[in-house]
Amino acid sequence: MTTSAPEVPYFDLSDPAFSVRSPQLRAAQERSWYARTNYGLAVLRYDEVGRLLRDRRLRQGSRNWPALNGVGGPWAQWWCKAVLNLEGADHKRLRRLLTPAFSPGLITSLVPRFQALGTELIDAFVDDGRCEFVSQFAEPYATRVIAIMLGLPESEWRRIADWAGALGLALGVELRQRLPEIEAALEGLYGYADEVIADRRRAPRDDFMTRLVHAHSDEDRLTEDELRVQVVLLIFGGVDTTRSQLGLAMQTFMEHPSQWELLAERPELGAAAVEEVMRVTPTVTWVTREALEDFSFEGVEIRAGTVLHLLSAVAGTDPRVFDPPPFDITVDRARHFGFGGGVHHCIGHFVARNDMSEALPLLARRLARPRVDGEVSSLPPSGNTGPLRLPIAFDARGA
Numbered sequence: 001m002t003t004s005a006p007e008v009p010y011f012d013l014s015d016p017a018f019s020v021r022s023p024q025l026r027a028a029q030e031r032s033w034y035a036r037t038n039y040g041l042a043v044l045r046y047d048e049v050g051r052l053l054r055d056r057r058l059r060q061g062s063r064n065w066p067a068l069n070g071v072g073g074p075w076a077q078w079w080c081k082a083v084l085n086l087e088g089a090d091h092k093r094l095r096r097l098l099t100p101a102f103s104p105g106l107i108t109s110l111v112p113r114f115q116a117l118g119t120e121l122i123d124a125f126v127d128d129g130r131c132e133f134v135s136q137f138a139e140p141y142a143t144r145v146i147a148i149m150l151g152l153p154e155s156e157w158r159r160i161a162d163w164a165g166a167l168g169l170a171l172g173v174e175l176r177q178r179l180p181e182i183e184a185a186l187e188g189l190y191g192y193a194d195e196v197i198a199d200r201r202r203a204p205r206d207d208f209m210t211r212l213v214h215a216h217s218d219e220d221r222l223t224e225d226e227l228r229v230q231v232v233l234l235i236f237g238g239v240d241t242t243r244s245q246l247g248l249a250m251q252t253f254m255e256h257p258s259q260w261e262l263l264a265e266r267p268e269l270g271a272a273a274v275e276e277v278m279r280v281t282p283t284v285t286w287v288t289r290e291a292l293e294d295f296s297f298e299g300v301e302i303r304a305g306t307v308l309h310l311l312s313a314v315a316g317t318d319p320r321v322f323d324p325p326p327f328d329i330t331v332d333r334a335r336h337f338g339f340g341g342g343v344h345h346c347i348g349h350f351v352a353r354n355d356m357s358e359a360l361p362l363l364a365r366r367l368a369r370p371r372v373d374g375e376v377s378s379l380p381p382s383g384n385t386g387p388l389r390l391p392i393a394f395d396a397r398g399a
Helices: 023-031 046-053 062-068 074-081 088-102 104-109 111-123 133-150 154-171 179-202 208-213 224-255 257-265 267-280 349-366
Strands: 034-037 040-043 058-060 130-132 287-291 295-297 300-302 307-310 367-372 387-389 391-396
Touching: 040 046, 046 287, 046 307, 062 074, 062 287, 074 154, 074 179, 074 224, 088 104, 088 208, 088 224, 088 349, 104 111, 104 349, 111 133, 111 349, 130 133, 133 154, 133 208, 133 224, 133 349, 133 387, 154 179, 154 224, 179 208, 179 224, 208 224, 224 257, 224 267, 224 349, 224 367, 224 387, 257 267, 257 349, 257 367, 267 349, 349 367
Parallel strands: 040 307
Antiparallel strands: 034 040, 058 287, 130 391, 287 307, 295 300, 367 391
């Protein structure tokens, strides 16, 4: 139980209509650094979010997500065994094994392939003057990038993307309603992971998947179950968030056309563009922690077991820290929390930063004046969010 003042705002985070970008939430941020919710506390301001992300009195709280939604079964079991939801020695061991897949040296060496992939996808639709951005660019780009990294056949991207997209529904507020789709996708990804693992045992290659399958030291050996769980996580995590973040990036730039033109003129701003998009419109709108002990924070008594949702999407536009203009890829900003923080900082952040920082300038240099050209559909605007369908029109530029 957590004690709080009666005037503290309250929100129902499970309501699909709830939005982290609502005027009500912004007004609440002005009144209080936190709000009460049906899921625990929601932390609204930049400073408090940053401090709590690094607070050792808290553990990763997303392991409670299945229970909060009244969900058990195969997906809940997989989720609780994934490295992002583990703590202590198990978390350190698994993170140590997975980190080589995301090393800066490896990712930098793959940049020419990312550029070639982005160019190939744009070439396929640029002369039409329109495209459905998610299915024709964001989804195949994100999926084929992870295939390149992990040594999977790029030709398999369609079914991998379908599984990843369905599994990603579990991180939104409609988890319970979409559970059959989610568990079918998990079964598909488990089956695919088993195929890849068996293949690397029969025919080892010089790639990350082979190294993971053949981890040989006693200290680092993975159990069969750990191996399957983490391979599914690597495939899913590499696809779902990047696809959604690219869609959100396109939506954000369409609201700020002068910034899109600037990116077209100055492609070296690609990395800065990724950071600014993730500050303003991150696909992961909150990060969750759980109190390990009773403690006091900013005058609030927090009891052991209290769940705190750190609203990174709200903190990233906190007016106490971020001055106008609201979106500018040339401004040096305080770091955002789109990749979380602390010991659970996103292990794949370097991949996402690099592949998106190549994709966005390529798009800006080829697509002038992008604008919405049809009906947009999106995930609910909380939890993990992003467009599912984003038809756009544009004026084609030269390569």
